[in-house]
Amino acid sequence: MNPEIYAERRGRLIKACPDGVAVFFSTPESIRNGDVHNPYKPDSDIWYLSGMPEPETVLVVRPDAPHATLFVRSRDRARETWTGRRMGPEGAVSLLGVDQAFPIADLSKELAKLVEGYRRIYTALGRNSEADRAVISLIVSTRTMGRRAGIWPTDICDVSPHLGEIRLHKTAREVDCMRKSASITSSAHLAAMRSVDPGMNEGHVQAVVEYVFRASGSERVGYPSIVGAGRNATILHYVENNAPILDGDLVLVDAGCEVEGYTADITRTFPANGKWSAEQRALYDIVLDAQLRAIRLCKAGVPFIDIHDEAVRALVEGLIKIGFITETRDAAIAAGSYTRWYMHRTSHWLGLDVHDVGRYMDDRDSRKLAPGQVLTVEPGLYVAEDDDSVEPRWRGIGIRIEDDVLVTEGEPEVLTHGVPKDPDVISQEWLRRLELPPLGGAVPQITRT
Numbered sequence: 224m225n226p227e228i229y230a231e232r233r234g235r236l237i238k239a240c241p242d243g244v245a246v247f248f249s250t251p252e253s254i255r256n257g258d259v260h261n262p263y264k265p266d267s268d269i270w271y272l273s274g275m276p277e278p279e280t281v282l283v284v285r286p287d288a289p290h291a292t293l294f295v296r297s298r299d300r301a302r303e304t305w306t307g308r309r310m311g312p313e314g315a316v317s318l319l320g321v322d323q324a325f326p327i328a329d330l331s332k333e334l335a336k337l338v339e340g341y342r343r344i345y346t347a348l349g350r351n352s353e354a355d356r357a358v359i360s361l362i363v364s365t366r367t368m369g370r371r372a373g374i375w376p377t378d379i380c381d382v383s384p385h386l387g388e389i390r391l392h393k394t395a396r397e398v399d400c401m402r403k404s405a406s407i408t409s410s411a412h413l414a415a416m417r418s419v420d421p422g423m424n425e426g427h428v429q430a431v432v433e434y435v436f437r438a439s440g441s442e443r444v445g446y447p448s449i450v451g452a453g454r455n456a457t458i459l460h461y462v463e464n465n466a467p468i469l470d471g472d473l474v475l476v477d478a479g480c481e482v483e484g485y486t487a488d489i490t491r492t493f494p495a496n497g498k499w500s501a502e503q504r505a506l507y508d509i510v511l512d513a514q515l516r517a518i519r520l521c522k523a524g525v526p527f528i529d530i531h532d533e534a535v536r537a538l539v540e541g542l543i544k545i546g547f548i549t550e551t552r553d554a555a556i557a558a559g560s561y562t563r564w565y566m567h568r569t570s571h572w573l574g575l576d577v578h579d580v581g582r583y584m585d586d587r588d589s590r591k592l593a594p595g596q597v598l599t600v601e602p603g604l605y606v607a608e609d610d611d612s613v614e615p616r617w618r619g620i621g622i623r624i625e626d627d628v629l630v631t632e633g634e635p636e637v638l639t640h641g642v643p644k645d646p647d648v649i650s651q652e653w654l655r656r657l658e659l660p661p662l663g664g665a666v667p668q669i670t671r672t
Contacts, residue, residue: 226320445486456621509541
């Protein structure tokens with residue numbers, strides 16, 4: 224990415240926080256097991272403001288020169304042989320366009336110089352205990368310097384609300400990245416629909432989805448993929464993805480890829496054998512109606528909460544029609560009786576994080592949508608396998624339909640329109656399923672216990 228883009232973003236942060244120095248610490252590496260690390264995901268704030276992808280990084284942004292300083296790992300030929308190339312301080316300056324860079328080993332010495340002249344330090348509080356301790360230690364260490372002439376930090380302020388508002392409003396280039404991640408993710412979901420067959424394992428479907436991600440140029444998944452068949456679809460964040468897919472199951476796939484750090488977030492639910500049972504279709508039609516009604520409200524000036532409220536109204540109306548709810552719509556909403564089958568919110572912000580930053584409220588009122596914001600719309604219905612409030616024929620059915628929506632000056636733009644959700648079209652796509660070779664050999668027919 225052009226370094227000027229990062230500089231422009233830092234300029235917006237300086238305007239939002241003109242009275243202090245902002246200090247950002249990279250996400251610590253985490254151990255998977257033994258001496259093996261989990262794949263590293265750059266801190267979203269550091270990535271947004273500098274494009275630095277490496278661990279052991281600290282970014283300092285000041286209102287006056289030098290505006291941007293990076294502390295990074297030094298070049299080390301021996302370590303790079305084992306773990307990959309590093310930018311080093313010189314590379315950080317030349318490739319990322321920051322004003323200066325130092326080895327991370329010099330942080331304590333140089334950081335005190337960078338905060339001189341400011342009373343306030345802005346940092347992301349509560350994310351990283353080591354980072355919090357480092358900022359507090361900095362305040363303590365500079366306290367004695369107050370005996371000299373000059374100004375030293377005395378206040379710590381959470382930078383997250385300020386940067387969150389900047390990141391919430393996407394530029395045209397950010398939207399382009401999100402269109403690309405949405406397009407690749409749509410292709411992956413379509414491949415899942417066309418490849419599934421009773422007798423497969425949930426993991427086979429996950430493999431198809433993530434193969435399309437990587438083969439299409441995505442660098443990673445945006446979050447752990449969810450592939451839940453049958454009763455597993457009633458678990459909201461089911462990630463085991465290791466159960467057999469049985470004839471008659473619905474398969475719920477919730478997965479998204481990243482492009483330049485920006486993630487998509489799509490959920491589709493479809494029958495493993497291409498045919499909807501009467502109960503599956505009835506519940507699916509209710510969820511689809513709720514989603515379409517909610518998407519129509521994703522317009523500038525509409526309060527964020529209105530999207531959820533409209534989805535709830537539609538879901539409750541549908542549940543009344545099929546006999547799940549015997550109260551009136553308004554009484555059921557007031558009592559919350561629908562939460563037995565719909566227990567989550569309908570939308571969240573989307574961007575560099577799958578649950579992206581940015582506030583949802585203006586004081587005590589729901590904030591109003593504005594052009595450049597991207598949000599999900601994802602109503603669902605989940606009937607637990609042991610739900611004795613409904614007839615057995617309804618139990619163990621989980622359905623969610625999720626799209627990514629860009630708020631514009633006019634009508635909402637559904638970024639994820641490329642993957643079908645019309646139930647009849649879904650059945651047609653299953654009939655066009657790909658002749659994919661079994662992954663790992665023949666798939667045995669298994670019954671779930």
